[in-house]
Amino acid sequence: MKNGIEIETYLGELRRHLGPMTLEERDEVVREIQAHIRDAAEQGTPVAAVIERLGPAAELAAQYREGLLLRQASRSFSPLTLLRGAARMATRSAAGIVVFLCGLFGYTLGAGMVIGALLKPFFPDKVGIFASESYSSSVMSGLQTMTTTTRTAPHEMLGIWAIPIFLAVGSLTLLATTMLVRAVLRESQRWQTRLQ
């Protein structure tokens, strides 16, 4: 009976420290460790010894969590998860910093263009690619509605075509950024494993 309580305590602590894992994964881990303890006990080792050989629950959990963020991120499509993964990578290597900044830039640019496309019907003069006689500049997103003094008013070059073009280029940028960050996280995982 005392053994039962010991086991439950240990498993409970383990589960608590597995925080970042999904519920399913946590259940799997606890279930497997429980089976291990039972098997080892059946083969004659006292429960206390089995638990001691597993090490402190917090440390066991830490080993499960090692590299978990990067693994989860490399399998995800969510920009937030991917950026978090890239941010973690950035704390370890210069390459990680580059990836993170590229990811940030790509998502901002892509999102900006898509939003611009959606706003175009409402603010036709503010969104698009602008050119004028005194200077030509490309103001690519309606979010940058700065007022600049110009000699002649810049006229927007794309007209109604801004909508599909910004939508397409923006979406492609978002897609490309996602694929790029995912691929880099995957690759970095392999290197990590080797160095450990």
Place this chain on the structure above:
Amino acid sequence: MAKLKEKAAEDNAPDRWEAQLRKGALEMAALACLWQGRLYGLEIIRALETQSKLVVAEGTVYPILNRLKDEGFLAAEWVEAEAGHPRKYYALTAAGRRRLRQMAEAWESFAGGMARLLKPVLAKEEGRR
């Protein structure tokens, strides 16, 4: 004082180094256990101990198995035992077999190089008296 420090350094250093060495080989060793067929956690631990004298902290093996599964090198499934509780069996996937082959070849080539390098170190010291 200096002698004591030296002795302490000597005692600690090989343990730490050896531990790092074992840790590096553990992934490959775990995969190798499964070459002939599937096993569950405790069986893998026992196999490692008996076949390779790799005495491992059990708290290290399970997270490694979990990671190998996440990476696609192992497949895991729970199997009901006749008169007991279910156990989680691991088996190599096709990718796992390829990866293990790759690791084994790298290991052999590395070990061969080290053996050549260490030959004089390990030679009997008879001639030097």
